[in-house]
Each structure stands twice: as C-alpha cells, then as structure tokens.
Amino acid sequence: xxxxxxxxxxxxxxxxxxxxxxxxxxxxxxxxxxxxxxxxxxxxxxxxxxxxxxxxxxxxxxxxxxxxxxxxxxxxxxxxxxxxxxxxxxxxxxxxxxx
Numbered sequence: 001x002x003x004x005x006x007x008x009x010x011x012x013x014x015x016x017x018x019x020x021x022x023x024x025x026x027x028x029x030x031x032x033x034x035x036x037x038x039x040x041x042x043x044x045x046x047x048x049x050x051x052x053x054x055x056x057x058x059x060x061x062x063x064x065x066x067x068x069x070x071x072x073x074x075x076x077x078x079x080x081x082x083x084x085x086x087x088x089x090x091x092x093x094x095x096x097x098x099x
Contacts, residue, residue, distance in 0.1 A: 028035050068074045079085040086092040
C-alpha cells in the first residue's frame with residue numbers, strides 16, 4: 001500500500017505533528033537520558049547480575065570449604081594439595097603436566 005505524496009506533505013505541514021516529531025527525536029537521541037544511555041544501563045545491570053551470581057556461587061563454595069575444615073582428615077588433605085605440605089617422615093614428589 002503506497003501512501004500518496006499529498007498526504008505526507010499535509011502531514012508535515014501540521015505544526016503539532018512537526019513539534020511532536022522533533023520532540024520524540026530529541027528525547028530519543030539528544031537528551032541526557034536518551035535511548036543509548038538506557039541501553040548502556042541495561043547492559044551494566046546484566047553484568048552486575050552476572051557478577052552477583054558468580055559471587056553467590058563463590059560464597060557457597062567457601063561455606064562448604066569452611067564446613068569441611070572442621071574435619072582433621074580434610075585439613076590434612078587440604079594442606080597437602082593447596083600448600084604442598086608434608087609430614088616429617090615422608091617424601092613429596094610434585095608432578096607438573098605439560099599441556
């Protein structure tokens with residue numbers, strides 16, 4: 001459906017339409033709170049939500065670690081794996097795999 005040229009010309013001669021059109025363009029692109037600004041804010045909100053999910057997972061992992069550190073067997077295993085500690089009467093061999 002093609003709109004006749006006369007209707008378009010009469011539409012742009014209407015001062016209320018022109019003012020409304022300019023206002024919408026101004027608010028959408030040139031104003032301080034334009035659409036691009038709101039798009040950037042939405043991206044930042046999503047990034048912050050992702051970070052909160054990540055940190056909640058880290059908190060749960062650390063809670064489990066603290067809960068397990070009450071067990072003496074787990075403390076011994078944790079010290080050996082993380083800090084490469086050993087008992088006095090044993091030898092420790094560290095194997096580093098090349099990728």
